[in-house]
Amino acid sequence: MSHRYAVIGNPVEHSRSPTIHAQFARQTGIDLEYGRILAPVDGFVAAVERFRDEGGSGLNVTLPFKLDAFAWAARHSARATEAGAVNTLRFDADAGGSAWGDNTDGAGLVRDLCERNGFALAGRSVLLLGAGGAARGIVGPLLDAGVTRLVVANRSRANAERLAEKFAARAVHPVCVALDAIEPGFDLIVEASGSGLRDERVPIVDEVFEAASLAYDLYYAASPTAFVRQARGAGCRAACDGLGMLVEQAAESFLDWHGVRPQTDPVYSALREALHIGSTPQRPPSQ
Numbered sequence: 001m002s003h004r005y006a007v008i009g010n011p012v013e014h015s016r017s018p019t020i021h022a023q024f025a026r027q028t029g030i031d032l033e034y035g036r037i038l039a040p041v042d043g044f045v046a047a048v049e050r051f052r053d054e055g056g057s058g059l060n061v062t063l064p065f066k067l068d069a070f071a072w073a074a075r076h077s078a079r080a081t082e083a084g085a086v087n088t089l090r091f092d093a094d095a096g097g098s099a100w101g102d103n104t105d106g107a108g109l110v111r112d113l114c115e116r117n118g119f120a121l122a123g124r125s126v127l128l129l130g131a132g133g134a135a136r137g138i139v140g141p142l143l144d145a146g147v148t149r150l151v152v153a154n155r156s157r158a159n160a161e162r163l164a165e166k167f168a169a170r171a172v173h174p175v176c177v178a179l180d181a182i183e184p185g186f187d188l189i190v191e192a193s194g195s196g197l198r199d200e201r202v203p204i205v206d207e208v209f210e211a212a213s214l215a216y217d218l219y220y221a222a223s224p225t226a227f228v229r230q231a232r233g234a235g236c237r238a239a240c241d242g243l244g245m246l247v248e249q250a251a252e253s254f255l256d257w258h259g260v261r262p263q264t265d266p267v268y269s270a271l272r273e274a275l276h277i278g279s280t281p282q283r284p285p286s287q
C-alpha cells in the first residue's frame with residue numbers, strides 16, 4: 001500500500017504541492033499518494049487527527065495553520081522550535097503515531113536565493129515585510145546564512161515584535177521598524193505579507209527598491225506579482241517570485257519523510273512552464 005500525504009490549509013485548492021510531490025515520487029521511484037485537505041479555520045486539529053488515524057504518514061501545513069501545527073506537534077526540529085511554526089508534520093509509527101514537526105520554509109528560501117538566483121547572503125542587509133507563519137520560518141535560516149542586518153516591518157507592530165523576540169538571543173537579531181519609516185539601505189527585500197494574494201502594492205517608497213539588488217516575493221502567480229511589478233517599476237535590479245522557494249521547501253519536506261533529496265530543477269522548470277510565466281527569475285548582475 002502506498003503511503004499517504006497531503007497539504008492542509010484554508011484555502012488549499014490553489015496548492016501546487018500535490019503536483020510537486022507526484023513529480024518527486026516519480027523521479028525517486030517512491031510509491032505515495034498526495035492530496036489536499038481543506039480544514040475549517042477552527043478545525044485544524046480534528047482534520048489532522050482524522051487523517052493520521054486513517055493511516056496518513058505526513059502533512060504539509062499552509063496558511064493559516066502553521067502556528068497551530070507547531071502547538072499540536074509532540075516533537076519539533078530545532079528550526080521549527082526557533083520559528084514557533086511548522087509546515088511539515090511526520091507521523092512516526094515507531095513513536096505511536098506521535099507527530100514530529102519541522103519548518104522547511106527558510107531552508108527552501110535560502111536554497112532558492114543562493115543556488116537558483118545566485119544571491120549570496122553572507123554580509124547582506126535584508127528587509128522582511130510580514131511577520132506571519134512564513135516570516136517566522138525564514139528568519140533563522142537567513143541569519144544562519146550570514147545576513148548581518150535583518151529589519152522586520154509588518155502591519156501589526158506587535159506581531160513583528162513577537163517575531164523579533166524569538167530571535168533576541170542571536171548575535172545578529174531582527175530589528176522592527178514601522179512600514180512608513182523604512183529607508184533605503186537593503187540588499188534584499190523579502191515580501192511575506194501576502195500582498196500578491198490581494199494584488200496590492202506594499203507601502204514602501206521607490207527609493208528602497210531602487211537601492212536593492214533583489215526583491216523576492218514569497219507569493220507566486222501565473223503573471224508577475226504585484227510586488228514584482230512594483231519592484232521592477234521602481235528600478236530594483238532584479239525581482240522574482242516564490243515559485244523556486246515552493247519547490248525547494250517541498251524537497252526539504254520530501255527529505256524529512258523519505259530520507260531522499262529529489263532533484264528540484266526539472267520540477268521547477270515544469271511548474272514555471274505550466275504557469276505560463278515564461279521566463280526564469282532575473283539574476284542580480286553581480287554577487
Ligand code: NDP
Pocket residue numbers: 062063064066105108129130131132133134135154155156157159160191192193194195196197198218219220242243245246247249
Ligand atoms: P500568515 O497568514 O501567517 O501571515 C500573513 C502576514 O501578512 C502577516 O504578517 C500579516 O500581518 C500580513 N497581512 C495580512 N493581511 C494584510 C494586509 N491586508 N495588509 C498588510 N499586511 C497583511 O501567512 P504566511 O506567513 O503563511 O504567508 C505569507 C505569504 O507567503 C503568502 O503570500 C503565502 O502564499 C506566501 N508563502 C509562500 C511560500 C513559498 O514556498 N513560496 C511558503 C509560505 C508562504 P499582521 O501580523 O498584521 O496580521
